[in-house]
Structure formats: structure tokens, C-alpha cells
Amino acid sequence: MKAVVFESKEKGATYNEDFKSPEIPDDFVEISLKAAALNKRDDFILKGLYPGLRPNVVLGSDGCGVYEGQPVVFDPGINWGESLEYQSPDYHILGMPQHGTFCEKVSVPKTNIFAKPKHLDFIQASALPLAGLTAYRALFTRGRLKPGQKVLISGGGGGVALFCIQFAIASGARVYSTTGSEDKKSRLLKMGLEGVVNYNGNSWDMDFSREFGPVDLVIDSAGGDGLHRLVNLLNPGGTLVTYGGTLGKSDNISPQVIFWKQLNIKGSTMGSPQDFKNMIRFVEQHQIVPVVDRVFPLSDFNKAVARLRSKDHFGKIVLTIS
Numbered sequence: 001m002k003a004v005v006f007e008s009k010e011k012g013a014t015y016n017e018d019f020k021s022p023e024i025p026d027d028f029v030e031i032s033l034k035a036a037a038l039n040k041r042d043d044f045i046l047k048g049l050y051p052g053l054r055p056n057v058v059l060g061s062d063g064c065g066v067y068e069g070q071p072v073v074f075d076p077g078i079n080w081g082e083s084l085e086y087q088s089p090d091y092h093i094l095g096m097p098q099h100g101t102f103c104e105k106v107s108v109p110k111t112n113i114f115a116k117p118k119h120l121d122f123i124q125a126s127a128l129p130l131a132g133l134t135a136y137r138a139l140f141t142r143g144r145l146k147p148g149q150k151v152l153i154s155g156g157g158g159g160v161a162l163f164c165i166q167f168a169i170a171s172g173a174r175v176y177s178t179t180g181s182e183d184k185k186s187r188l189l190k191m192g193l194e195g196v197v198n199y200n201g202n203s204w205d206m207d208f209s210r211e212f213g214p215v216d217l218v219i220d221s222a223g224g225d226g227l228h229r230l231v232n233l234l235n236p237g238g239t240l241v242t243y244g245g246t247l248g249k250s251d252n253i254s255p256q257v258i259f260w261k262q263l264n265i266k267g268s269t270m271g272s273p274q275d276f277k278n279m280i281r282f283v284e285q286h287q288i289v290p291v292v293d294r295v296f297p298l299s300d301f302n303k304a305v306a307r308l309r310s311k312d313h314f315g316k317i318v319l320t321i322s
């Protein structure tokens with residue numbers, strides 16, 4: 001079958017027209033894929049920044065296709081485990097170490113499969129699973145966002161962040177964001193946010209505070225030295241949920257701010273099967289349509305990765321398969 005296969009950190013991944021279809025594990029079923037979406041995770045794997053890398057593995061976590069004649073989406077997480085609070089040590093995600101979705105057929109546990117939301121086409125639906133699940137858990141399960149609360153979602157142009165924004169607006173929250181370009185800022189404002197500031201500036205947090213005041217919840221995936229600014233923008237009793245560390249470690253957060261304002265700092269990763277089910281229901285109920293930036297054929301995988309790395313993208317990058 002046609003597949004994008006990881007070789008090594010040095011060689012990256014190659015498009016192979018004749019990759020031998022992997023065996024279907026016990027209790028798994030095979031889905032014929034129509035489209036698959038990229039995530040930052042795929043880029044981190046290509047750069048060797050992901051644990052447990054193995055050669056000859058089909059990349060890709062997100063996809064949409066056909067199972068027993070029906071259009072389906074599926075949870076890319078395997079073996080979440082019993083607890084709703086955190087994943088088991090056996091938890092892993094399609095596309096490393098298990099074969100993923102940048103190919104014609106993928107195997108998943110039957111229980112991971114859901115009907116494709118009817119209001120989405122295959123391309124839109126393929127963009128939903130990983131980023132939608134991460135956003136849903138970060139906002140609602142971990143962040144406990146309530147209607148009317150003020151939420152600041154940093155880096156609003158990203159795949160997960162845009163789902164956070166769409167979900168938060170649909171839930172009745174007052175939504176704010178930061179972003180890295182004026183073009184993205186105007187696109188975000190058209191989506192119904194109450195305020196957006198450009199994070200490329202020494203005093204963006206002061207500007208934000210002056211214009212919009214403190215917020216009840218922050219959702220962040222950048223981390224790095226700017227994280228303390230987000231912590232400082234929280235109301236007393238507020239919550240910061242982090243689901244990523246794109247800019248690395250954060251050494252300059254003041255414990256005084258955390259304890260005096262009685263803040264909650266929480267981590268969030270992917271989501272439980274219950275989160276996935278709730279996310280799909282929420283997307284159907286609110287007719288959420290994923291923001292798709294560009295679409296490439298599977299054979300143009302390298303162009304799709306270049307687009308992801310350009311930082312110019314706004315939303316998800318999708319590969320069409322058949």
C-alpha cells in the first residue's frame with residue numbers, strides 16, 4: 001500500500017508506494033483511509049524529539065475513512081486504562097510506536113471507532129480526532145470552563161488552539177487569544193473572540209491586562225520563558241492548563257504569585273475514551289467545523305511538513321489518500 005514511513009532522525013520519512021500492509025493485531029479492525037491530518041507530534045518525531053522512535057513505522061495519528069461501508073473517525077489513543085484522571089503506562093498513540101494513518105489502511109481497536117459527524121466531509125473530519133480531543137480535555141475536563149468565564153488561549157493559530165477557541169466560544173465563554181502575526185490576529189477576531197494580542201512584543205501581557213483585565217482560565221502549549229506572563233494574567237483562584245512545551249522549560253514562574261492567588265496549575269494530555277465520546281457529541285451538537293489550512297496529496301507529505309514548519313499555517317494541514 002501507499003504509506004509515509006519513518007526511517008530515522010537523519011533520513012526522516014519516505015513516501016513508499018509498495019509498503020507491505022502490517023498484520024492486524026488481535027481485537028483490532030482495519031479502516032480504509034480517505035484523509036489524514038498532520039500534528040506537531042509528527043514534526044517532533046521527524047526531528048528525533050520523541051521518545052521510543054522505531055524505524056519502518058507508518059507515521060500519522062489522525063485520520064478518517066470507511067469501515068464496513070460506513071464513514072468513520074477514530075480515537076488515536078490506545079490503552080488509556082481505567083482512570084479518568086490520567087492514562088495508564090501502556091497508553092500510546094497511533095503513528096509511533098504503532099503504525100499510523102499516513103497510508104491507505106490503518107488498524108485500530110473496534111471500540112475506538114465512531115460514526116463520522118454528518119456535517120463534516122472526510123477532509124474536515126480527519127482534522128478532528130487528536131487536536132479536538134486534546135482541546136476538549138484541556139478546556140472542559142481539566143480546565144472546568146463554565147459559560148461566562150474568561151478564557152485566554154495562547155497561540156490561537158495552531159491546530160489544537162483553534163479547536164480550543166471554537167469549543168470555548170460554542171460553550172458560551174468569553175474568549176481571548178494571543179498570536180504571532182497581524183494576519184492571524186484579524187482572522188481570529190473574525191471568529192468572535194473578545195480580544196487578541198500579538199505575543200511578539202516585550203509588554204504584550206501588560207497591553208492585554210490593560211485592555212481586557214485578568215482571566216479565569218489560561219490554556220497554553222508554548223511554555224518557555226513566557227509562561228509566567230500567562231500565570232500573572234490569572235484571576236485569584238484561576239487555572240492554567242498546559243498541554244505542550246513548544247518553547248521548552250519555564251524557569252521564571254514566581255511561587256508567590258501561585259500561592260497568594262490560590263492558583264491551579266494543571267497538565268493535560270490527549271484524553272480518555274469518555275473525553276473522546278463527549279468531544280464528538282459536542283462537535284455534532286454545536287456543528288463545529290475544523291479549520292483546515294491546506295490540503296496535500298499523500299505523496300506530497302514533505303510539502304505538508306514544510307507548511308507545518310513555516311509557522312504560517314492557520315489550522316490543520318490535511319493529506320488526501322484516495
Ligand SMILES: NC(=O)c1ccc[n+]([C@@H]2O[C@H](COP(=O)([O-])OP(=O)(O)OC[C@H]3O[C@@H](n4cnc5c(N)ncnc54)[C@H](OP(=O)(O)O)[C@@H]3O)[C@@H](O)[C@H]2O)c1
Binds near residue numbers: 134157221246
Ligand atoms: N499533550 C498532548 O496531548 C498534546 C496534543 C497535541 C499537541 N500537543 C502539543 O501542543 C503544541 C501545539 O501542537 P499543535 O499540533 O497545535 O501545533 P501547530 O498546529 O503547529 O501550532 C503551533 C502552535 O504554537 C504556537 N506558538 C508558536 N510560538 C509561540 C509563542 N512564542 N507563544 C505562544 N504560542 C506560540 C502557535 O501560535 P500562532 O500560530 O498563533 O502563532 C500555534 O498555536 C505542541 O507542542 C504539541 O506537541 C500536545
